[in-house]
Amino acid sequence: MYEDEILYYKSRAMAGQSLMPPYFGSAAPALPSNLVDQLERYRLTIPHSPMSVQHPLQHPFTAADYLKPPHLPPSFSLNAKPDPRIKVRLENENLWNQFDKFGTEMIITKLGRRMFPTVKISISGLEPNTKYFVLMDIIPADDSRYKFQSKEWVVAGKAEPHLPGRLYIHPDSPASGAQWMRHPVSFQKVKLTNNNLDQQGHIVLNSMHKFQPRIHIVAASDILSLHWGVYNSFTFSQTQFLAVTAYQNDRITQLKINNNPFAKGFRENGQLRSKKRAGGTSPPLCEITSSSPDKGPHDEEGMDKRKRLNSVDSSHDIEEMEDRPSSSMSVEKDMADTEEKVDIESPATPAPFLRPPRSSPSPFLPSQRPPVKSEVDDQTSLVSSLVSSATSPRPSTESTDAVSKLLPPPVSNSSTSSSRSGAGAGNVPILPHDSSLSSAPHPPCLSPYSGTVHNPYSPYLYYGTLVPPLYLGRPPQLPLPSLTSPHSASSVLEKTRDLYHYPYLRHPTSHAQSLLSGPPRPIPVHTYSYALPHQVPANL
DNA sequence: TCATCTCACACTTTTGAACAGA
DNA sequence: ATCTGTTCAAAAGTGTGAGATG
Numbered sequence: 001m002y003e004d005e006i007l008y009y010k011s012r013a014m015a016g017q018s019l020m021p022p023y024f025g026s027a028a029p030a031l032p033s034n035l036v037d038q039l040e041r042y043r044l045t046i047p048h049s050p051m052s053v054q055h056p057l058q059h060p061f062t063a064a065d066y067l068k069p070p071h072l073p074p075s076f077s078l079n080a081k082p083d084p085r086i087k088v089r090l091e092n093e094n095l096w097n098q099f100d101k102f103g104t105e106m107i108i109t110k111l112g113r114r115m116f117p118t119v120k121i122s123i124s125g126l127e128p129n130t131k132y133f134v135l136m137d138i139i140p141a142d143d144s145r146y147k148f149q150s151k152e153w154v155v156a157g158k159a160e161p162h163l164p165g166r167l168y169i170h171p172d173s174p175a176s177g178a179q180w181m182r183h184p185v186s187f188q189k190v191k192l193t194n195n196n197l198d199q200q201g202h203i204v205l206n207s208m209h210k211f212q213p214r215i216h217i218v219a220a221s222d223i224l225s226l227h228w229g230v231y232n233s234f235t236f237s238q239t240q241f242l243a244v245t246a247y248q249n250d251r252i253t254q255l256k257i258n259n260n261p262f263a264k265g266f267r268e269n270g271q272l273r274s275k276k277r278a279g280g281t282s283p284p285l286c287e288i289t290s291s292s293p294d295k296g297p298h299d300e301e302g303m304d305k306r307k308r309l310n311s312v313d314s315s316h317d318i319e320e321m322e323d324r325p326s327s328s329m330s331v332e333k334d335m336a337d338t339e340e341k342v343d344i345e346s347p348a349t350p351a352p353f354l355r356p357p358r359s360s361p362s363p364f365l366p367s368q369r370p371p372v373k374s375e376v377d378d379q380t381s382l383v384s385s386l387v388s389s390a391t392s393p394r395p396s397t398e399s400t401d402a403v404s405k406l407l408p409p410p411v412s413n414s415s416t417s418s419s420r421s422g423a424g425a426g427n428v429p430i431l432p433h434d435s436s437l438s439s440a441p442h443p444p445c446l447s448p449y450s451g452t453v454h455n456p457y458s459p460y461l462y463y464g465t466l467v468p469p470l471y472l473g474r475p476p477q478l479p480l481p482s483l484t485s486p487h488s489a490s491s492v493l494e495k496t497r498d499l500y501h502y503p504y505l506r507h508p509t510s511h512a513q514s515l516l517s518g519p520p521r522p523i524p525v526h527t528y529s530y531a532l533p534h535q536v537p538a539n540l
Numbered sequence: 541t542c543a544t545c546t547c548a549c550a551c552t553t554t555t556g557a558a559c560a561g562a
Numbered sequence: 563a564t565c566t567g568t569t570c571a572a573a574a575g576t577g578t579g580a581g582a583t584g
Contacts, residue, residue, distance in 0.1 A: 107576090113576090148543095246579095261552070261554095261576085262575045265576075266577055
């Protein structure tokens with residue numbers, strides 16, 4: 001029933017039909033489509049809930065909904081591990097490398113700004129018939145604040161506290177593995193903001209801080225299942241960027257202009273530039289001396305801004321560009337149009353997952369990111385651990401059987417490390433940077449997510465007020481009810497209101513312990529966020 | 541004074557409704 | 563009646579640069 005509805009509304013969404021629930025009012029058009037989509041699915045899965053038509057700030061679930069058995073996905077298992085077969089390749093790697101060479105900057109605005117380049121990946125190794133969510137979040141890359149001084153980024157102090165990261169759910173989620181593997185997956189609609197009070201679901205970042213996007217692939221047929229799904233997480237170090245409110249590095253500005261079709265008007269043959277030249281505010285092209293982008297910052301001392309803007313060889317960039325934005329956007333649209341054409345027989349995208357060596361050190365400080373070994377460890381699903389340690393409902397025998405069929409075969413550490421790690425390095429944390437490894441190439445990717453029991457960066461979800469918190473976490477001292485016990489059910493019924501105030505899955509510092517104790521957590525500010533807890537430097 | 545942020549602007553691309561024709 | 567392709571206006575996405583802010 002549940003999946004059917006999701007598929008139905010997904011098909012409606014793909015057909016361009018509105019999924020807007022009536023209670024969103026005037027704010028609805030500003031909500032990201034994927035969030036609206038998910039919200040509507042939730043609302044419609046509880047047709048008789050009296051709260052389902054109330055204001056979205058109120059929890060859309062009744063107490064009885066908390067007593068429902070969870071929608072256990074086929075992949076649910078208390079001992080589930082990241083799937084070592086899943087591979088992710090960064091599609092527009094060349095473009096990212098070009099930006100990374102100069103230190104990628106991303107504009108953040110109050111209303112939200114798209115990323116450019118966008119994170120575009122191809123996925124392989126998924127089960128063709130299993131439903132997956134593909135998600136992205138952005139975490140601080142380190143605990144420093146930066147400033148652009150003398151044409152380079154330098155540390156300018158300690159980082160400001162990062163708000164709980166929001167998890168962007170790819171709008172095509174959930175989709176079968178065959179669908180995900182059929183085409184590259186683009187996160188072009190992700191928007192970044194510096195507005196801490198943002199209610200649009202954009203990812204909130206601090207200006208002048210460095211961030212690292214992450215991709216998560218979770219086998220789950222619906223959004224509830226994300227909580228106990230196994231996170232296969234991937235990080236591409238060249239996608240690190242500095243959030244800024246205005247571009248600092250002119251080379252980055254020029255790369256954006258040259259590669260982003262929306263900025264075509266600022267190219268040398270664009271009308272904006274032509275007008276300026278006609279107005280005499282800019283020297284003619286023939287008088288501008290181009291310099292190699294590989295030249296150091298000192299080569300450009302005394303060069304005015306216009307000259308510096310032209311110092312990056314645009315023709316070279318475009319020729320080298322792997323995905324040209326003007327065409328890639330069309331491709332993305334076409335992909336979306338044909339998404340439902342699942343070709344189960346199509347093989348997974350073969351990906352070499354090897355990166356060429358870096359041609360020059362990144363301008364970010366510290367200077368370089370070390371190679372990172374991709375390794376699957378013994379960490380089970382975070383949510384599975386939660387459920388396990390809390391002695392909450394266990395998966396049915398059927399579910400367990402299904403899991404045994406879907407889960408990857410046991411993989412030894414040696415085989416996994418050798419098969420997935422192009423660099424063959426040890427399990428070196430990607431951050432903070434290690435300057436001693438400055439000549440090392442980028443790692444192929446950090447794959448799959450390899451948190452350990454002590455890893456504080458494990459992704460987990462809380463859903464603000466959107467998801468029944470029964471299986472997400474409990475307030476301190478609140479016993480987890482037995483689903484089969486009416487007494488426990490009534491007990492939970494009485495305390496349901498308390499659950500509203502504790503929508504968090506776990507305490508970040510202690511997973512299992514937080515289930516039974518720990519300080520109360522504040523109510524999330526962002527009602528519509530699919531959010532991660534406070535993030536600290538990635539250690540993937 | 542300086543670094544950082546905000547906003548209006550002109551331009552380009554994308555989107556989707558309306559329409560015509562098969 | 564349905565499907566496909568075209569047209570066009572509106573919406574959305576860009577960097578710029580002046581001014582505001584702390």
